Each structure stands twice: as C-alpha cells, then as structure tokens.
Amino acid sequence: MMLTKTHKTLRYLVLVIMAIIIIGPFILGFWTSLLPTADIAKGALFSTHISLQNYVDAVQQTAIMRYLLNSFVISLLTMAAQLLFCSLGAYAFVFLSFKGRDFLFYVILATMMLPFEAEVIPNFVTVRQLNLLNHYAVMVIPFLTSAFGIFMLRQSFRQIPPELKxxxxxxxxxxxxxxxxxxxxxxxxxxxxxxxxxxLESWNQYLWPMLTTFSDKFRPVQDGLRQLQSQETFNNWGMIQASAVIVVIPTLIVLFVGQHYFKDGLNEGATK
Amino acid sequence: MQAEVTPAPKPKADQSAAISRQRAKGYNLHAGDKYYAFAFLGPSLLVLGTFVFYPMLRTLYLSLFLTDNVGRPTVFVGLKNYIGLLTSSAYQASLQATAIYVIAVVALTLILGLLLAQLAAKKLAGIQWFRTIFSATMGVSVSVAAIFWLFIFSPSIGLFDQIGSFLHLPIVAWLTQPGPAMTAVVISTVWMNLGFTFLILFGALQMVPQSLYEVSAIEGASESYQFFHVTIPMISPTLFFTSTVTLIGAFKSFGLIDLMTAGGPNNATNLLVYRVYQDAFLSGNYGLASAESVILAVIIALFTLLQFKFLEKRVTY
Known part of the structure; x- marks a missing residue:
C-alpha cells in the first residue's frame, strides 16, 4: 500500500502519542525514583538533583530484595509443580483409560469457571488448620496444579499422532x-x-499472600510493595518509586527476551 | 486464558482392532491403565479437591448461615444472606459500580488495544520499537502499576494536577471524589491490560490474509471500509476471546482497588471482590461474604460459559 507523505507523518504522530501514553508511567516512575523526595514533595519534577540514593535507601532500609527473592522462589516452585502435575493429569486424560474419565474431565473443565477469589474464605480456614500460614508453602500448595493447565496441555497432547503411540x-x-x-x-x-x-500468575498473586503471610521473611513482592506503600504513605515517594522500578525491571527483561515465544504461544492459544 | 480448541482426531474405521482394546480418539487404550491413572491424576485431583471443589461447596454451605468470627457456621438462616444483600442499597451500589467499571475497562481496553494493533501492523521504519513498547505493560504487575498511577493521580504533586495547574484548570481530587476515583482506577486498569490485549490482537491481525485487503482495495474500498468489513469480521473470534478474558479479569480486580482507593471514597470503587474481602476479613462476617462470593462466582461462571459455548461453535466451521 502506498502512503502519501502527510499520511505517513500522521501515522507516526499517532504512534508516538500512543507510545508516550503507554510508556509515560514507566518514565515518570523511573525519573522520580532518581529525585530527592524533598523535590518530589515540592512538585519540582524538573529538578536536576539526580542520584541513585533512593535505590540505595530502598535496598538498605527495606526488605525489597527479600521480597523479590521470596517471589522468585514461590513462582519457580509453582511453575515447576504445575508443569509436572498438569502434564501428568493431561496425559491421563489423553492416553489412559479409566472409569469416569470424560466425566472427570468435564468436572475439571467446569472448575475453570470458578474464580479463586470466591473461594478464599474456606481456603483460608483450610490452610490455617493445616498450619501453613506465613510460609512459602501456603502460596505454593493451593496452586500445585491448575484446571487451566490440564485443559491446555490435554488439547496439545491430543495433537500427537496416534502412530507415535x-x-x-x-x-x-x-x-x-x-x-x-x-x-x-x-x-x-x-x-x-x-x-x-x-x-506470571504466581508472581502477580495479591489477595492470597496478603491474607496468608505476615512477615518479611516470606512476603512476596506484590504484597511487599503494598507494605512499603502503606508504611510510607506519601512520605518517601522517591524510595517507593525506586522500589517499584526494582520490581518491574526483572519482568520487563523476561518479557523482552521471551517476546518471541510469548507471541507464538499466545497466538497458538488464541486463534487455533 | 489459552483455549486451544482443536477437533479430536477422527477414529479410523478400523473394526479389526483387538477386542480387549478400546479404540477411542485414535489411541489404543488399555484396560490395565487405571493404576497409571491413579498415579498420574491423583496429585492433581487431591489439590483441586482440597482447594477448588471443597471450598466451592463449603462457600455455598456457609452462605446459608450466620457465622462466628473465625468462620464457623452458627445459625442457619436459609437464603436470608442473599435476600439481605440483594435488597441492600449498599450492595446494589456495589453491583452498579462493578458493572460500570467492567464495561468501561472492557470497552476501552478493546478499542485502544485494537487501535494499537492496527497501528503496529503497518510496515513502517522502526515499527518494531513501537511493537515492543506497546506490549510493555504485560511485564507490569499490579502493585507496580498501582504505585506508578498513584503518583500520577496524587494531589498537587501528581502529573495530572501539575498539568492542570499549569493550564489554570480547577484542581481535581482524583482519588478522594467518587467519580474521578472510578475514572482513575479504570484508566490504571486499562493501561495495565493493554500490553496483553495488544499482543493477542496484533497476532490475530497478522493472520488475516493480505489478499483480502488487496482484492477489496482493487474494488475501491476505503481503509475504514476495509477495517469494518474485512478486519473486524476476520478477527472476531479473537476479539471475542479477548473481551471475555478482559471481562473476567475485570470482575476479579482486587490489587489496584486495594492500593489506589481501598474501595473508597464513599464505597464508590467498592467492587464485588473487594466487598467479599472487607466483609469476611475485616468485619468477620463470613456468612454474608460467602453469599457475596457465590453471587460473584455465578456472574463469572455465566460469562465463562458464554466463552466456552462460543469456542465450541467455532470448531464446527
């Protein structure tokens, strides 16, 4: 398609405006993380007192690095467990014959409709009785498997040619x-x-860890930021922004490195 | 989220298969598989049973009771919790706020996501940079998004108030007035959703055959005509998928609300999930909160069913 020069300029203009809207909050967050809180409080966003002091403060005065570590541990464990248990379960639904197989599959499929958020009350009581509160286990054990994972892998296993079996x-x-x-x-x-x-699901958990963890030793990063934010309310914006930036950088890197895989995988899921 | 739906491989009409073997879905299935089945499926069933099935029934059960402050049922009240909720003006306000929030989030996410995808689909120099930027919010977790936007909306030092005062506009108390607070959480949610929506819709656009555009261009179709009569119909399955995922996600929004407004001001952003949390874990009213959970689950289940039904239909053509 041929584009006239003004047409092209216009298109770039819209692209740039949208890019600024999307990336603006990142840039503002990053920029203010470099400014002294005193300047932010005055509203002097064009301050030139740039330093990494807020990062030093965040790492030294808060448990932000511990929160990150906790989240990595929890998310990696959850991911490994789901890969194992979902694939085993999906295998059973494709390659094994047992009574009630189809019925069971539809029951599992049906649970995909139930939001975890609507089940937190009994689940909270359960983990309290199992003495799991305030430990990594409480954020991993309920998510060792997932109906969604079983469903997705079953669809994928079914594409294996019968000749192979x-x-x-x-x-x-x-x-x-x-x-x-x-x-x-x-x-x-x-x-x-x-x-x-x-x-990512595990990394983004918010409500469940908020209900079940009470110490910095096990608190994951979403909840950790909440903790910082509520403790420091409007007092130390520079440090809060620095903490947010510290948290967002690893996932952004993962996203950009894994973007090709993401795109292929997501499209496979959405359009097949 | 993913929903690969592929037709089952057709069983071949091979009637000579051994009698002891059952031929289904093209694979040989053995009668002696049940021990394997137990080992393969057992762990998943145990976890789903404990943390999905049981709590579902338990929530339903608790919703018919008054409870003590640790969540044990005390007095059976039948449907009174439900009746009380559906007739209370506070709960009705919550339903209404949730509807407004969900509709606004879904509509804006889809429109902007589609705009971004459409913009990024054109071959222009440097377009790869824009694609990367547009997908960036997929890497943002809910707390980070809330903190970035809290600052932008914060009174007097925030970006919006600074721009406003520079232009001599009246100062808006973004997070302490009902209308603006809802606007603020909607904007933040949409921003957070855009990365994922963009990626999915962009992928769908890439799969529309170029020949369709070429043919319609020869016939003199304008770009907007092509958009509404070629692009939209061709990607409608993906659009539907994306809207359902966004819709369900919006019904479950919790983190942003908690960090930005805590349901306020005056319950203006007290959405259904947030109310469950407040009534159960702040007020200790577990029976009532269970009834709220059931209502929430029913609403979400209906929309998910709708999606399944739709995907099922797609497989047939």
Missing amino acids: EAADVEGLNHWQFYWRVTLPYARISLFTLAAYSF
Missing part, C-alpha cells in the same frame, strides 16, 4: 517412558506457554 507400544515403552520421552518433548511449546503463564 502405536510405535511406542510396539517398542514396549510403558506410560512413564512415553510420557517422558515422547509426550513432553512433543508438546514443548505448550509447556513453555504454561510455564510463562503459571510463573
């Missing part, structure tokens, strides 16, 4: 071997998508 049967591979040597490698793109999805 027949050949494996002839070779005498048992289910563990077929699961490990054929099914998982075959469905690696879906597994990668589930890995990214479950990691």
Whole structure:
C-alpha cells in the first residue's frame, strides 16, 4: 500500500502519542525514583538533583530484595509443580483409560469457571488448620496444579499422532517412558506457554499472600510493595518509586527476551 | 486464558482392532491403565479437591448461615444472606459500580488495544520499537502499576494536577471524589491490560490474509471500509476471546482497588471482590461474604460459559 507523505507523518504522530501514553508511567516512575523526595514533595519534577540514593535507601532500609527473592522462589516452585502435575493429569486424560474419565474431565473443565477469589474464605480456614500460614508453602500448595493447565496441555497432547503411540507400544515403552520421552518433548511449546503463564500468575498473586503471610521473611513482592506503600504513605515517594522500578525491571527483561515465544504461544492459544 | 480448541482426531474405521482394546480418539487404550491413572491424576485431583471443589461447596454451605468470627457456621438462616444483600442499597451500589467499571475497562481496553494493533501492523521504519513498547505493560504487575498511577493521580504533586495547574484548570481530587476515583482506577486498569490485549490482537491481525485487503482495495474500498468489513469480521473470534478474558479479569480486580482507593471514597470503587474481602476479613462476617462470593462466582461462571459455548461453535466451521 502506498502512503502519501502527510499520511505517513500522521501515522507516526499517532504512534508516538500512543507510545508516550503507554510508556509515560514507566518514565515518570523511573525519573522520580532518581529525585530527592524533598523535590518530589515540592512538585519540582524538573529538578536536576539526580542520584541513585533512593535505590540505595530502598535496598538498605527495606526488605525489597527479600521480597523479590521470596517471589522468585514461590513462582519457580509453582511453575515447576504445575508443569509436572498438569502434564501428568493431561496425559491421563489423553492416553489412559479409566472409569469416569470424560466425566472427570468435564468436572475439571467446569472448575475453570470458578474464580479463586470466591473461594478464599474456606481456603483460608483450610490452610490455617493445616498450619501453613506465613510460609512459602501456603502460596505454593493451593496452586500445585491448575484446571487451566490440564485443559491446555490435554488439547496439545491430543495433537500427537496416534502412530507415535502405536510405535511406542510396539517398542514396549510403558506410560512413564512415553510420557517422558515422547509426550513432553512433543508438546514443548505448550509447556513453555504454561510455564510463562503459571510463573506470571504466581508472581502477580495479591489477595492470597496478603491474607496468608505476615512477615518479611516470606512476603512476596506484590504484597511487599503494598507494605512499603502503606508504611510510607506519601512520605518517601522517591524510595517507593525506586522500589517499584526494582520490581518491574526483572519482568520487563523476561518479557523482552521471551517476546518471541510469548507471541507464538499466545497466538497458538488464541486463534487455533 | 489459552483455549486451544482443536477437533479430536477422527477414529479410523478400523473394526479389526483387538477386542480387549478400546479404540477411542485414535489411541489404543488399555484396560490395565487405571493404576497409571491413579498415579498420574491423583496429585492433581487431591489439590483441586482440597482447594477448588471443597471450598466451592463449603462457600455455598456457609452462605446459608450466620457465622462466628473465625468462620464457623452458627445459625442457619436459609437464603436470608442473599435476600439481605440483594435488597441492600449498599450492595446494589456495589453491583452498579462493578458493572460500570467492567464495561468501561472492557470497552476501552478493546478499542485502544485494537487501535494499537492496527497501528503496529503497518510496515513502517522502526515499527518494531513501537511493537515492543506497546506490549510493555504485560511485564507490569499490579502493585507496580498501582504505585506508578498513584503518583500520577496524587494531589498537587501528581502529573495530572501539575498539568492542570499549569493550564489554570480547577484542581481535581482524583482519588478522594467518587467519580474521578472510578475514572482513575479504570484508566490504571486499562493501561495495565493493554500490553496483553495488544499482543493477542496484533497476532490475530497478522493472520488475516493480505489478499483480502488487496482484492477489496482493487474494488475501491476505503481503509475504514476495509477495517469494518474485512478486519473486524476476520478477527472476531479473537476479539471475542479477548473481551471475555478482559471481562473476567475485570470482575476479579482486587490489587489496584486495594492500593489506589481501598474501595473508597464513599464505597464508590467498592467492587464485588473487594466487598467479599472487607466483609469476611475485616468485619468477620463470613456468612454474608460467602453469599457475596457465590453471587460473584455465578456472574463469572455465566460469562465463562458464554466463552466456552462460543469456542465450541467455532470448531464446527
């Protein structure tokens, strides 16, 4: 398509305006994280007193690095567990024959409709009785598997050609071997998508850790920022912004590095 | 979120298969699989049973009771919790606020997401940079988004108030007035949603065959005609998928509300999920909060069903 010169300029103008709107909050957050809080409080956003002092303060005076570590541990454990248990469950629904299989599958499918948020009351009582409160376990155990993950991997496993299974049967591979040597490698793109999805889901958990963790030792980063924000209300904007920037940088890096995979995986999910 | 829907591989009409084998979905399934099934599926069933099925039934049960302050049922009240809720003006206001929030978030997310995708789909020098920027908010978690926007909306030092005072406009108390507070949380949510929506819609646009545009251009179709008569119909499944995901996400919004307004001012942003949290964990009113949970779950389930129904239909053509 041929674009006239003014047409092209106009298009760039809209692109730039939208880019500024999207990226503006990042830039403002980053910029204010470099300013002394005194200047921010005066509204002097064009201050030239730039330094990394807020970052030093955030790392030294708050538990922000500990929160990040906690979140990494929790999200990695959740991701690994979901990859394992969802793939095992999905395998059963595709390659195993047992009574009530289809019924069970539809029951699991139906639970995808239930928001975890609507079930927090009994779940809170359960983890309190199991003595899991205020520990990594409380943020991992309820999410060891997911109906969504089982569903997605089942769809993907079903694309494995029956001939492969027949050949494996002839070779005498048992289910563990077929699961490990054929099914998982075959469905690696879906597994990668589930890995990214479950990691981000866990990383973004907010309500559940807020209810179940009370100490900096286990508090994940979302809840940690909430803690900083409520303690420091409007007193130390510079340090709060620095903490937010520290938190956002790892996920931005992951996003940009993994963007190709993300795009492929998401499109596979959304359009097939 | 993902919903790969592919038709099942058709079983071949191979009637000579061994009798002891059941041929379904193209794979040989053995009668002796049930021990494997137990090992493979057991862990998932245990976790889902404990943290999904049981709490679902328990929530339903609790919603029919008054409870003590640690959540044990005391007095059976039948549907009184529900009746009380649906007739209380505070809950009705909450429903209304949720509806406004959800509709605004879904509409703005889709319109802006589509605009971004459409802009980024054109081949221009440096377009890759814009694509990267447009997807950036996917890497932003809810607390970070809330903190960035809290600052932008904060009184007098925030960006909006600074611009406003520079232009001699009246100062808006963004987060302490009902209308502006709702506007602020909607803007923040939409911003946070855009990265993901952009990526999905951009992917869908890439898959529309170029030939459709070429043919319609030869026939003299304008760009806006093409947009409404080629682009929109071609990506309508993805648009529908995206709108359902955004809608369900909006119904579950909690973190942004908690950090930015805590349901205020005057309950103007006290959405359904936030109310569950307040009534259960701040007021200790677990029976009532369970009834609120059930209502929330029913609303979300209806919309999810709608999506499943739709995706099911798509498979047939």
